[in-house]
Amino acid sequence: MESLLFAPPASLGPTLVAALLGLLIGSFLNVVIYRMPKMMQRESDNYVAQESGKELPHQDRFNLMVPRSSCPCCGHQITALENIPVISYIALGGKCRKCKARISPRYPAIELLTAGLSGLMVWTFGSGAAGLSTLLFAWLLVAMTFIDFDTELLPDDLTYPLLWAGLIMNINGTFVPLQDAVIGAVAGYLVLWAVYWLFKLVTGKEGMGYGDFKLLAGLLAWMGWTMLPTIILLSSLVGAVVGISMILFANHERNKPIPFGPYLAGAGIIAMLYGDQLVFLTSSLVGNFTRIFAG
Secondary structure (H helix, E strand, C coil): CCCCCCCCCCCHHHHHHHHHHHHHHHHHHHHHHHHHHHHHHHHHHHHHHHHCCCCCCCCCCCCCCCCCCECCCCCCECCCHHHCCCHHHHHCCCECCCCCCECCCHHHHHHHHHHHHHHHHHHHHCCCHHHHHHHHHHHHHHHHHHHHHHHCCCCHHHHHHHHHHHHHHCCCCCCCCHHHHHHHHHHHHHHHHHHHHHHHHHHCCCCCCHHHHHHHHHHHHHHCHHHHHHHHHHHHHHHHHHHHHHHHHCCCCCCCCCCCHHHHHHHHHHHHHHHHHHHHHHHHHHHHHHHHHHC
């Protein structure tokens, strides 16, 4: 994935700025992760009620900005000083200032994760157009990972921007030639679509959702069709490690489905950062095995 738009790896200054920005964006992503599924459900409820000629069940404003964030236990509205990424969590001892209810450590964890990925992207791709675009790539994947983990949903409002942003960034071949990006988007969707229907025909069950098709299409719109085997392999490995760990250490039921989206997202991050090296390593290993067995 080479291009004239790539800047050299960033110095420490831009990397730290990106990490600090990532902290702030991570705080906003916590809102997106919590509210977007609720927004989708409210919209669905209102549509059903409207089609049935009933009164709309949700008439109050509810979006990513309104109402203000508040404690789910006591309703205490979160002030600006209580909403400083990571620092506020530490200062409050992980508890609501008013009712002392426990605040999930996942909030600062997502902020730190977003900060780390943001810094890593800019450090790897530079602070030019390519590096800045990978920030959006990482932020969308963080949001989709946790939404899918919580609700088994991958909203179109996130998968489509990932897809279109990848194609737009590759108009001039920022990461891969546009032809490779378009073929990748189509192939990514169709591969999982085929797997979905084959699994359903054989078992009568649905193994994954259409959001997974769109997510893989979005990833390959950024990285091109040649990264398809790498992402599929990586997502399978990540899924195996996480799934086994959840069963062994988190008492996860063996028969309870685990969303595939987070594994695709994790594979996408790894492939974006180290995909070329992984492809080279895989090709070398396959070549060596071929020579060994060919005698």
